[in-house]
Amino acid sequence: MADSTPLLSHYDESSEQKQKPRSLDDTIERCIGDFGWSQFLQAILVSLAWVFDAQQTFISVFTDAEPSWHCSDQSSSSSTICNSLSNICQLPKDSWSWDLPLETSIISEWGLECSSSFVTGLPASSFFMGCLIGGLVLATLADSTLGRKNMLFFSCLMMSLSSLLTVFSSNVWIYSALRFVNGFGRATIGTCALVLSTELVGKRWRGQVGVIGFFCFTLGFLSLPLLAYINRGSSWRNLYLWSSIPTILYCILVRFIVHESPRWLFVRGRKEEAVSTLKSMAAGQSILTMSFSNVPMEQESWNVDIYSTIKILLNKRWAFKRLAAVMVAGFGVGMVYYGMPLGLGNLSFNLYLSVAFNALSELPSSLITFFLIGKLSRKWSLVGFTILSGICSVLCVVVGRISPVLEMGLELVSFFSACSAFNIELIYTLELFPTCVRNSAISMVRQALVFGGVFSPVLVAAGRKNSFLSFGVFGVVIGLCGLPALGLPETKGETICDTLDEEEHKELEKKAAAAGSNNAAALLA
Template identity: 60%
Template sequence: MEMADPTTPLLSPREPEEAPKHKSNDETIEDSIGDFGWKQFVQSLLISFAWVFDAQQTFISVFTDAQPAWHCNHQDQEHDYCRATGNICQLPRSSWSWDMPDNSSIVSEWSLECTGSVVTGLPASSFFMGCVAGGLILSTLADSSSLGRKNMLLLSCLLMSLAGAFTVFSSNIWIYSALRFVCGFGRATIGTCSLVLATELVGKRWRGQVGIMGFFCFAVGFLSLPALAYLNQGSSWRLLYLWTCIPALFYCVLIHFFVHESPRWLFVRAHEKELLATRKSNNDLYSAIGMLVEKSWAMKRLAGVMAVGFGTGMVYYGMPLGVGRLGFNLYLSVTLNALSELPAALFTFFLIGRLNRKPSVLGFNTLSATCSLTCGAIMTMTAGGGGGETVRWRRGLEVGLEVVAFFGACTGLNVLLIYTLELFPTCVRNSAVALVRQALVLGGVVSPVLVAAAAKYGVMMLSYGVFGVTIGLCGLFATWLPETRGRVLSDTMEEEEHKLSDEEPAPVC
């Protein structure tokens, strides 16, 4: 009988067991916090409510710094000359009066109606300059310091609210402008911390939708301003600051007691402490910006989104300041702009999961540019004269185009901020979003002076032309950026670089 070959195994060998798959940091955190639940919804909503007060302080100057309507006094020949001139700077003060009490606006209270455009636009520009300064000084603290997202949100809201409340004691435009600067300084990181903190509390599947909650809250805050200003008409402009700042101070108490810190930030901070011996960045509060600058891929992305942000900011902050100059009721005009924020947020909320980021940003910027340029062209036609009915029709078309242009800028901004969240890892995400918002407010610094100068010299069509050209050209920088739809968030620069190396196409032989 033939013996079996001793080298032949009696049993077939087992298939080697598959090694357990190593979970990424993103998956580990999501397993801990869950995807999305009621607790996360309440937390995200409470955090996002900071945008309400952000919006109110951003656009409050549209009403407090507006030039009130005026009328000619009935004094025989002087009255006829007053009506024929139509320019209060060429009339004696006794021949005309404000329709509202002098304290209804800073312009009438401090007799600024005939000052230069630089002075009249100074408070609004000071606010945005404060935003720029605050963004540069405070933005990276949420990434690099021990403060974190929650405490930075609390600090920013508190500083903005206190500065706004103290504004009621302003005795001249210089003190007022200085306090607006401080208010903007505090406001600089509210939207950034709120957006990043809210989105880091939920799983990646709900990241876009939770981010949109902040945009809805911003729309609510913006929409509340015309209502508050309408109720306040005939009263002091100082009351409008109290009505918006006192509730914000109470909101700061809610943040302190009920908001939790970002688990992603806590995870990264704990990881950094373990590697303290090998990483020097922990001792540098501004290391996040250093990491962004030293990596060529990060710098390219940052330059692209900041360029897009500057153009978007020119339209987003400039148009509400100029809409009152279109010959329509100020309260109605601002309400229409505020209402356009809602469909912009709804559009982004329902479609953010299906929208490719790059073409969306480019498309909405192009829409805004086209409508803004067309609005400026129609203004030129209106300035040329025509019948009363024709002028009214053209003015209505101007407002319609202005609202669509603003809608395009709003929606483009919403997508841009979500896009920025996805472009950068956790260790620098707050800083990157903050720098994009600084680019936005740089556009806001220029806008008030541009609008004031255009209104003074009767060339509002020029400001809308500048808005259109700027947002159109800046939107083209989106073509530099990679697509991020559906990508997993990275936590470290090394993790993102590893993904970049995996995404590089193999060389062709």
């Protein structure tokens, strides 16, 4: 809870010198406390952005799914032809019909059932391509000109308006273009929400507050099958309408209720706005004056421009090898993490239940990462989870025709493993790179994850005719992409460096120690 002492009331310079704060964090915490109700409510409100982010990420699981169909009542000869063929593209148009109205999916409404996998997978691929480009274009705006709050507002507004306009799509090409804009807008929502929510509280509570966003993402994922089930038999456009209007209302709340990060305001030199924000967050306390003139403004490690540091990562051989390994692993993990939910329509299981089960499987993954990360080997955990995910994904193809329940179970294990690998890889990347380039390295890994998602929809569309082209390829890719991590150093319990020189010096010490132990072993032999 916030400190009840008036915020720098009756300011005394000698007192300030005796208890001079060591950093901007300490000064802000002394003003508004470590964790108060105002900060808690602000963090909750900001984290709600993850709910709408998850809905737009996985909404195409239902809107772009191929509906079930049945043979029409005809003469016995035509009926025999229909029953003997499973590919509707080889049947006469009048010999079969959809089980639900045409408008329930873009596939049935626009007659895409016999189109190429490129066309049917284009909308979802366009969304992830928008995420990829949006992440590159908008990566530094939250740190530089717009700030956290404005970037979150802008991203949510672009995502919600493009989702609303999607309702009026007349063909797959317009629909794909709007999905691209939708992905472009939502590219920075997760990052902005995470950073803003954690910067509104004290250092001691940032880890716990950050987890709120992950649970909100799971909540948004879980809400999709409920919305789709209520909407079953109705137009796919209703899903976009129902998900866009609440997001627009949320944008209004962000604009008028959410506070900008006082930390960012101070770093940008906007001290008056920062003090005003702190006063509003500390409502109910006696505030007479605030002074931050003596606060040491240290250079922040997170305020690094990705475009100026990527050259360093590429020029340093050890840094390039690490970055390449984690990006390759990220590509495989992203393909399964984003592709598995999109491919649920290809399984012989209830679509609504399978999506709900996948969303629920993220909860134990987050809990395992949260509670056991201190005991887990980073390298072997990442490799192990990617291999397990790959094996189970390939087995889905093998047992799919034998037991739908077993197939669903294997898919859940595969998705759970991919989620766990996702979480561990981000933590592993944090520890592999020094502070001065850490933000850029994580940004590149996140881009690799999204890049894997770009290919997933096309593979899912191809998997409607041959399941190996979706789940089989997913399994092979993630299993192979995790192997380069075997060449990475283990970081569990290791000291995290701040500069490139420190990291290189630490590696030299390790090599020298290893060489010394080998020489000693040779002498003993």
